[in-house]
Amino acid sequence: MIRKYLKRYAFSLAAIAVMVTVMIIDWNTGEKALGTTLYSFQEMALVLPPIFVLLGLLDAWVPRETIIRFVGEGSGIKGALLSVLLGTAAAGPLYAAFPVAGVMMKKGAKFFNVLLFIGAWSTTKVPMVAFEMASLGPTFSLTRLGISIIGIVLIALIMQKVMKKEEVELIYERAKEL
Numbered sequence: 001m002i003r004k005y006l007k008r009y010a011f012s013l014a015a016i017a018v019m020v021t022v023m024i025i026d027w028n029t030g031e032k033a034l035g036t037t038l039y040s041f042q043e044m045a046l047v048l049p050p051i052f053v054l055l056g057l058l059d060a061w062v063p064r065e066t067i068i069r070f071v072g073e074g075s076g077i078k079g080a081l082l083s084v085l086l087g088t089a090a091a092g093p094l095y096a097a098f099p100v101a102g103v104m105m106k107k108g109a110k111f112f113n114v115l116l117f118i119g120a121w122s123t124t125k126v127p128m129v130a131f132e133m134a135s136l137g138p139t140f141s142l143t144r145l146g147i148s149i150i151g152i153v154l155i156a157l158i159m160q161k162v163m164k165k166e167e168v169e170l171i172y173e174r175a176k177e178l
Contacts, residue, residue, distance in 0.1 A: 019033060019034060019037070043093075044095070047092055047093060047096060048096070051092060051096045051099060051100070052099065055099050055100060055103050058100075058103055059103050059106070059107075062107065064107045064108050067104060067107035067108050067109055068107070068108040068109075070082055071083055071104065071109045071110060071113040071117075072108045072109060072110055072113075073108075073110050075110060075113065079110060079113050080112065080113055080116055080153075082113075083109075083113040083114070083116040083117040083120065084116050084117070084119075084120040084124070084149065084152070085120075086117055086120070087116065087117040087118065087119065087120025087121035087122075087124065087125075088120050088121075088124045088125060088126060089125075089126060090120075090121045090125060091125075091127075094118075094121060094122050097117070097118050097121040097122070098118070099178070100117075100121075101114045101117060101118050101175075102174075102175040102178050103175075103178070104117065105171065105172050105175035105176075106175045106176050106178060111160060111168050111171075111172075112156050112157070112160050115152075115155070115156035115159055115160070116152060116153070116156050119151075119152030119155060119156060120149075120152060123148040123151075123152065124145060124148055124149065124152075129141055129145055132144065
């Protein structure tokens with residue numbers, strides 16, 4: 001039983017061991033690293049609960065048929081565009097996109113559309129584009145946005161082709177367990 005927990009939490013235990021080692025070797029660096037780690041945990045603790053509440057509402061209120069109709073297998077280009085728009089309009093850090101994607105998969109979203117959603121969440125969010133326009137100018141921002149969208153689509157197509165059907169089915173099975 002202890003072996004099971006050690007295996008399960010090996011990465012966390014190794015990270016703690018590295019942190020303690022750094023603090024022993026150089027207290028100031030260790031203190032900064034610990035401060036950064038605690039700040040990250042605090043940020044996650046503030047972001048994740050509302051995301052999970054929204055996920056619960058999405059899971060309970062949006063029927064599976066609706067998800068299938070709009071972003072499921074037969075949704076075509078409209079489903080792809082909607083997935084990109086949902087990812088673009090999303091708020092929050094990238095790690096919040098994965099539970100949302102899991103619920104989408106659980107409800108029957110097409111794998112390609114889930115990949116588009118995650119890609120859009122990571123690179124095309126409205127606040128980020130607005131900040132870029134103000135800081136770097138519209139030419140740069142719109143060029144980067146266009147290239148990013150092309151890249152997202154290409155990556156989603158490649159992932160869809162490269163991944164075996166069994167791998168995708170396993171991902172869907174794990175999403176259903178959530």
